[in-house]
Amino acid sequence: MKYQVASLKKEMLSDLAALERLCFSVPWSENMFAGELNNPAAMYRVVLCEEKLVAYMGMWLVADEGQITNVAVHPNHRRHGLAKQLIENFIDIAKREELASLTLEVRAGNQPAISLYQHFGFRQVGLRKNYYEGKEDALLMTLFLNEVGQEKGEKQN
Ligand SMILES: CC(C)(COP(=O)(O)OP(=O)(O)OC[C@H]1O[C@@H](n2cnc3c(N)ncnc32)[C@H](O)[C@@H]1OP(=O)(O)O)[C@@H](O)C(=O)NCCC(=O)NCCS
Known part of the structure; x- marks a missing residue:
């Protein structure tokens, strides 16, 4: 399947809300x-996949921090590396903007998403008790951008 990353446009809003x-x-x-x-x-x-909106990701740039608002992939298109591709795209943007970190909140029971973030080096830095609907905890996870690629550099030295 052919996938294409694009910026969000007004005409996509209704499809985005449906995916959400x-x-x-x-x-x-x-x-x-x-x-x-x-x-x-x-x-x-x-x-986009054949002009159909199948995944999205958002971020707020606040001072030197990127706050990831959400990432979602249509159930029929999961495990094709789309979330990975989107996160890589945002990490590149964050580096270009010289951000110090990327932060997000995730449901404590959302193992697919937690595994995804851990894959990129996000670490749990906090816990918000009963944050979702008053009953599920939120993990606060951060990727410190000055650490990205450091391990590779150390191996080369
Ligand atoms: C979490 C989500 C965005 C992952 O999207 P995806 O495109 O399927 O993820 P990718 O194919 O890029 O997978 C990247 C990595 O994430 C992890 N991962 C993804 N889905 C997983 C699953 N069901 N179980 C365990 N690990 C999973 C794996 O480490 C995977 O790497 P691998 O395929 O090499 O093992 C998707 O499942 C989704 O939209 N879920 C519902 C919305 C949601 O919970 N969003 C996150 C809110 S914080």
């Missing part, structure tokens, strides 16, 4: 995403 409803029990609405298009701190990327 498919992926989350408490989804963001189309209006919330529309607001993001007018938020100068927000950056969104989508993945």
